[in-house]
Amino acid sequence: MSVADFYKGRRVMITGGLGFIGSNLARHLVDLGADILLVDSLIPDYGGNLFNISGIEARVRVNVADVRQASTMNYLVRDREVIFNLAGQVSHIDSMRDPHTDLDINCRSQLTLLEACRHHNPEAKVVYASTRQIYGKPEFLPVTEQHLVRPTDVNGINKAAGEYYHLVYNNVFGVRATALRLTNVYGPRQLMKHNRQGFIAWFIRLALQDQEIQVFGDGSQVRDFVYVDDVVSAFLEAGRCEACDGEAFNVGGDEHLAHRDLVKVLIELAGTGRYRFVEWPPEKKAIDIGSFYADSSRFMRASGWTPRVSFREGLTRTLAFYRQHMAHYVEPSAASAGG
Amino acid sequence: MSVADFYKGRRVMITGGLGFIGSNLARHLVDLGADILLVDSLIPDYGGNLFNISGIEARVRVNVADVRQASTMNYLVRDREVIFNLAGQVSHIDSMRDPHTDLDINCRSQLTLLEACRHHNPEAKVVYASTRQIYGKPEFLPVTEQHLVRPTDVNGINKAAGEYYHLVYNNVFGVRATALRLTNVYGPRQLMKHNRQGFIAWFIRLALQDQEIQVFGDGSQVRDFVYVDDVVSAFLEAGRCEACDGEAFNVGGDEHLAHRDLVKVLIELAGTGRYRFVEWPPEKKAIDIGSFYADSSRFMRASGWTPRVSFREGLTRTLAFYRQHMAHYVEPSAASAGG
Numbered sequence: 001m002s003v004a005d006f007y008k009g010r011r012v013m014i015t016g017g018l019g020f021i022g023s024n025l026a027r028h029l030v031d032l033g034a035d036i037l038l039v040d041s042l043i044p045d046y047g048g049n050l051f052n053i054s055g056i057e058a059r060v061r062v063n064v065a066d067v068r069q070a071s072t073m074n075y076l077v078r079d080r081e082v083i084f085n086l087a088g089q090v091s092h093i094d095s096m097r098d099p100h101t102d103l104d105i106n107c108r109s110q111l112t113l114l115e116a117c118r119h120h121n122p123e124a125k126v127v128y129a130s131t132r133q134i135y136g137k138p139e140f141l142p143v144t145e146q147h148l149v150r151p152t153d154v155n156g157i158n159k160a161a162g163e164y165y166h167l168v169y170n171n172v173f174g175v176r177a178t179a180l181r182l183t184n185v186y187g188p189r190q191l192m193k194h195n196r197q198g199f200i201a202w203f204i205r206l207a208l209q210d211q212e213i214q215v216f217g218d219g220s221q222v223r224d225f226v227y228v229d230d231v232v233s234a235f236l237e238a239g240r241c242e243a244c245d246g247e248a249f250n251v252g253g254d255e256h257l258a259h260r261d262l263v264k265v266l267i268e269l270a271g272t273g274r275y276r277f278v279e280w281p282p283e284k285k286a287i288d289i290g291s292f293y294a295d296s297s298r299f300m301r302a303s304g305w306t307p308r309v310s311f312r313e314g315l316t317r318t319l320a321f322y323r324q325h326m327a328h329y330v331e332p333s334a335a336s337a338g339g
Numbered sequence: 340m341s342v343a344d345f346y347k348g349r350r351v352m353i354t355g356g357l358g359f360i361g362s363n364l365a366r367h368l369v370d371l372g373a374d375i376l377l378v379d380s381l382i383p384d385y386g387g388n389l390f391n392i393s394g395i396e397a398r399v400r401v402n403v404a405d406v407r408q409a410s411t412m413n414y415l416v417r418d419r420e421v422i423f424n425l426a427g428q429v430s431h432i433d434s435m436r437d438p439h440t441d442l443d444i445n446c447r448s449q450l451t452l453l454e455a456c457r458h459h460n461p462e463a464k465v466v467y468a469s470t471r472q473i474y475g476k477p478e479f480l481p482v483t484e485q486h487l488v489r490p491t492d493v494n495g496i497n498k499a500a501g502e503y504y505h506l507v508y509n510n511v512f513g514v515r516a517t518a519l520r521l522t523n524v525y526g527p528r529q530l531m532k533h534n535r536q537g538f539i540a541w542f543i544r545l546a547l548q549d550q551e552i553q554v555f556g557d558g559s560q561v562r563d564f565v566y567v568d569d570v571v572s573a574f575l576e577a578g579r580c581e582a583c584d585g586e587a588f589n590v591g592g593d594e595h596l597a598h599r600d601l602v603k604v605l606i607e608l609a610g611t612g613r614y615r616f617v618e619w620p621p622e623k624k625a626i627d628i629g630s631f632y633a634d635s636s637r638f639m640r641a642s643g644w645t646p647r648v649s650f651r652e653g654l655t656r657t658l659a660f661y662r663q664h665m666a667h668y669v670e671p672s673a674a675s676a677g678g
Contacts, residue, residue, distance in 0.1 A: 096511065099450045099504075107446055107500065111438045111493070149488050150503075152510065154450070157503040161446065164489075164496040171491065172435065172625045286511045
């Protein structure tokens with residue numbers, strides 16, 4: 001069965017459905033004719049943004065709710081066939097300032113969702129958004145799933161626990177689940193109102209606003225980047241992949257480059273912005289992982305997925321999106337300062 | 340400096356201090372002349388037992404408190420030089436029935452203790468009782484610290500997170516911490532009032548009460564066993580070992596044997612009891628890890644520790660202890676039924 005056939009009329013739920021990846025996933029699922037429930041807390045500092053579903057509002061159902069709320073989740077999971085579980089606290093820095101909130105969102109709420117499935121919808125298939133952050137500082141490159149999990153911050157620990165819960169519920173309670181360990185995802189609809197949720201969207205904002213981008217250290221740290229449409233297709237494949245049940249996979253891009261080279265490409269494509277090397281801020285240096293890029297071949301073999309959008313192409317599309325819509329992604333005052 | 344010199348007058352705290360390992364540790368520290376604060380919740384179903392400090396009551400300070408209580412922990416950690424962090428929910432089965440309570444005790448409370456140290460006593464050295472359960476079903480034997488963490492139950496996941504927190508707080512906030520991944524610990528003062536906290540104490544109780552021991556499957560699953568006095572010396576070494584800061588180590592025994600052989604030795608030494616092979620209960624089979632024994636050589640090299648008590652010797656001492664004191668470890672009715 002093709003992806004299109006599989007999702008046509010399929011009852012899906014997306015936690016974090018108004019966020020960056022969730023809303024892009026929703027847009028694809030609308031095209032495929034799925035029955036879509038988006039659950040999002042719309043906590044102001046997080047990535048949920050109603051503008052992200054602009055144009056598809058009539059074809060999705062939005063339920064504002066916090067995944068920490070057990071009784072609500074017990075109700076919402078009923079009848080959903082595939083649950084894309086993307087809600088999370090994603091800031092590494094915030095997790096070190098307020099570890100208990102990160103615990104509640106990234107551990108407790110995952111248990112809450114899985115308990116909801118166990119008791120109220122054990123037939124559901126769950127696809128969990130994990131992260132390369134769980135590996136910590138790599139001992140070898142590219143990082144495979146055989147690399148030890150050694151997170152460097154509380155967020156990475158809690159995301160690891162959230163992932164493990166999914167695999168245990170798959171193995172013990174038969175709630176089918178797959179975890180995707182995402183590397184650096186970029187593209188339209190990513191949060192850029194502050195710089196505590198990864199650096200790409202923030203750099204894009206600065207470039208488009210013709211401001212200075214600060215590159216930490218000598219900018220030699222390497223990352224792999226994966227365009228959001230490719231991540232969306234990874235979730236769609238995982239949601240229908242039986243061989244993926246009970247497994248955690250790397251999902252990254254097949255291009256990797258140093259921060260300084262990323263910034264050069266970005267400024268070239270944007271036609272605006274500039275950069276400067278600066279000292280590492282101590283609180284960021286303490287949890288930095290150095291260079292990282294993932295080997296995603298295990299997921300490609302299991303699911304047939306492959307990334308298709310080159311970094312230059314993805315960045316070009318992303319810049320075009322934000323040139324048109326940046327006002328919806330920055331605070332009003334900041335947008336005018338940059339525009 | 341010797342262990343004795345290091346701990347003489349040293350201000351230590353033991354969470355779970357009235358439990359199995361905690362109270363044996365307290366007894367050794369009393370002999371060494373340490374200034375000892377025992378913190379224990381005395382939750383009825385858990386391992387805390389005031390009889391465990393019988394004879395040393397006047398030489399320790401007991402503070403009944405729950406490690407989940409942040410304000411209490413903020414107060415109690417002040418001025419403590421070494422914190423042996425042993426409080427935990429240890430039942431795998433309970434963690435699958437009530438995962439949120441396991442999360443609260445094994446994740447949230449660890450963050451609470453570490454936050455207390457970070458903000459109120461950053462000079463403390465913390466030694467955390469982790470578990471071999473975090474490895475899940477071994478891919479190779481003996482299991483080294485290079486083995487992937489793939490827990491088979493919620494308890495294993497939360498214990499892994501608890502361990503990772505300690506290492507991150509060591510690396511990021513300078514709260515020195517070491518984690519010991521304990522294998523099957525046995526000896527005097529272990530809980531035996533129910534069978535949900537590991538099987539050794541339960542088997543010992545049945546043997547001494549001349550009852551039937553049920554061995555699951557064919558009893559071929561192998562474990563390594565470590566006597567509690569050896570575990571106590573591992574904690575004492577870790578507490579003073581600078582090379583151990585920021586590290587997690589296996590701590591197991593150098594003898595391993597199959598369940599069925601363990602039971603035969605036990606019945607021989609006890610002179611009472613019998614055994615029978617039975618089918619695996621499904622809820623236990625679902626989280627079973629097969630055979631497991633650990634390679635502890637990395638900790639031996641780092642700290643100089645070595646296990647000294649043979650399994651027969653340890654079991655003989657344990658049986659002698661419970662022959663004398665079983666009434667304090669079982670419910671009154673059950674004790675009379677067996678005695």
